[in-house]
Amino acid sequence: MCTTCGCGIGQTLIAGHALKQPRKPGKVMRYRVHEEGAVLAHPHTHQHGVLNGALDFGAGAAGTHAPGISQSRMVKIERDILAKNNDYAAENRDYFSTHGIFALNLVSSPGSGKTTLLVKTIAALHGALPIVVIEGDQQTDNDAARIRAAGAPALQINTGKGCHLDAYMVGQAMQQLPLQDKSLLLIENVGNLVCPASFDLGEAHKVVILSVTEGEDKPLKYPDMFRAADLMLLNKCDLLPYLEFDAGLAVDYARRINPALKVIRISASSGEGMTEWLDWVALGCRNAALRRTESPA
Amino acid sequence: MHEMSLAESVLQIIEDTARMQGYTRVKTVWLEIGQLACVEQESLRFCFDVVMCDSIAHQARLEITETAGQGRCAKCSIEMPIAALYEACPKCGSYEIHVIGGDEMRVKELEVE
Numbered sequence: 209m210c211t212t213c214g215c216g217i218g219q220t221l222i223a224g225h226a227l228k229q230p231r232k233p234g235k236v237m238r239y240r241v242h243e244e245g246a247v248l249a250h251p252h253t254h255q256h257g258v259l260n261g262a263l264d265f266g267a268g269a270a271g272t273h274a275p276g277i278s279q280s281r282m283v284k285i286e287r288d289i290l291a292k293n294n295d296y297a298a299e300n301r302d303y304f305s306t307h308g309i310f311a312l313n314l315v316s317s318p319g320s321g322k323t324t325l326l327v328k329t330i331a332a333l334h335g336a337l338p339i340v341v342i343e344g345d346q347q348t349d350n351d352a353a354r355i356r357a358a359g360a361p362a363l364q365i366n367t368g369k370g371c372h373l374d375a376y377m378v379g380q381a382m383q384q385l386p387l388q389d390k391s392l393l394l395i396e397n398v399g400n401l402v403c404p405a406s407f408d409l410g411e412a413h414k415v416v417i418l419s420v421t422e423g424e425d426k427p428l429k430y431p432d433m434f435r436a437a438d439l440m441l442l443n444k445c446d447l448l449p450y451l452e453f454d455a456g457l458a459v460d461y462a463r464r465i466n467p468a469l470k471v472i473r474i475s476a477s478s479g480e481g482m483t484e485w486l487d488w489v490a491l492g493c494r495n496a497a498l499r500r501t502e503s504p505a
Numbered sequence: 506m507h508e509m510s511l512a513e514s515v516l517q518i519i520e521d522t523a524r525m526q527g528y529t530r531v532k533t534v535w536l537e538i539g540q541l542a543c544v545e546q547e548s549l550r551f552c553f554d555v556v557m558c559d560s561i562a563h564q565a566r567l568e569i570t571e572t573a574g575q576g577r578c579a580k581c582s583i584e585m586p587i588a589a590l591y592e593a594c595p596k597c598g599s600y601e602i603h604v605i606g607g608d609e610m611r612v613k614e615l616e617v618e
């Protein structure tokens with residue numbers, strides 16, 4: 209843990225083991241530092257860390273805001289801060305598409321029913337196709353244990369105080385899972401409606417789960433997430449008779465942010481609406497598998 | 506919040522470029538952060554100092570340029586400044602506004618030795 213502010217750098221664990229990372233003794237650990245020549249289970253399709261267009265402007269040359277002291281010089285970078293994550297995400301996505309894997313990134317606030325949904329989904333699709341789960345939580349192995357009890361292999365990523373999964377963590381987790389061709393990969397992100405929106409994991413779709421106990425205006429308060437998602441599951445609809453939640457208004461708000469958003473009303477507990485969700489998943493799996501067979505291996 | 510991992514990514518970009526450009530110390534870092542990028546600047550400044558602490562960018566100065574949010578209405582195509590993603594088009598009232606600027610997070614430039 210960082211001694212300055214107590215933040216969670218380097219606390220990421222996959223199945224209880226520290227994420228592979230080069231560690232300089234006595235220095236803060238950073239999980240995203242890329243090891244040169246790190247061995248990945250699937251082939252690299254591109255080089256990491258290649259900086260296109262990094263120009264050196266030479267000694268103090270392009271310095272409108274640079275005081276030209278000593279040997280200072282300006283270096284133009286022009287690089288997206290999330291570029292590295294996007295590189296890893298592209299690698300994951302590439303792997304999914306060549307292996308016909310349908311990957312979903314499930315995002316929501318804490319407790320909206322992601323794990324319950326996954327457990328029910330596994331129970332329903334068990335035997336129809338191979339399902340593998342990556343669980344992201346700050347602490348505990350509870351959710352992965354619930355998934356294993358439901359009959360699917362699951363790997364827990366504990367992010368420590370980190371509030372989202374990133375594509376590197378998922379790539380590492382993928383190597384430790386029995387990922388078969390033409391399978392379904394369900395990734396349960398850390399319960400958080402903010403930053404998982406910015407971190408592409410390589411998934412086919414982000415699925416945002418909003419439960420009816422959370423208030424209709426969540427989409428307006430967390431617009432980035434509702435914009436990043438392709439499907440919204442409105443969960444816990446079994447509770448609607450007991451609440452003053454206006455489901456229509458919640459959907460309106462969500463579509464304001466994202467007019468193309470598909471919405472399915474479900475209850476993971478009672479099973480209401482689950483058929484439509486399962487059909488959507490099955491269709492995605494079929495298409496991912498088809499696309500694989502069409503392209504040469 | 507994810508400002509800590511953003512600061513981590515900034516350091517990674519700095520270290521990657523250091524190898525190629527052969528500098529050993531970073532004195533100033535210029536970032537461009539869009540208004541709609543969902544980044545808390547104060548938090549990013551704090552995390553920046555923490556993360557750079559043991560690195561070649563120890564005590565580097567952080568300069569942040571904020572770019573304004575800009576949107577285009579999908580219905581009537583007018584362009585407008587936007588401060589949030591849920592705003593309606595001032596002309597036709599549609600909420601289908603596409604962000605065309607102000608969501609960027611980039612490392613622009615470094616002053617190095």
Ligand SMILES: Nc1nc2c(ncn2[C@@H]2O[C@H](COP(=O)(O)OP(=O)(O)OP(=O)(O)O)[C@@H](O)[C@H]2O)c(=O)[nH]1
Nearest residue numbers: 317318319320321322323324399443444475476477
């Ligand atoms: N009434 C009702 N309760 C539900 C439903 N789905 C989930 N729950 C309950 O909501 C609580 C939280 O469910 P989880 O599945 O653990 O939620 P989660 O999103 O995985 O939570 P985190 O991983 O901690 O963010 C549990 O008590 C569930 O039983 C539903 O459809 N209806």
Ligand SMILES: [Mg+2]
Nearest residue numbers: 322323351396
């Ligand atoms: Mg859960």
Ligand SMILES: [Zn+2]
Nearest residue numbers: 210213214215
């Ligand atoms: Zn810290």
Ligand SMILES: [Zn+2]
Nearest residue numbers: 371372403507
């Ligand atoms: Zn985060």
Ligand SMILES: [Zn+2]
Nearest residue numbers: 578581594597
């Ligand atoms: Zn308009």
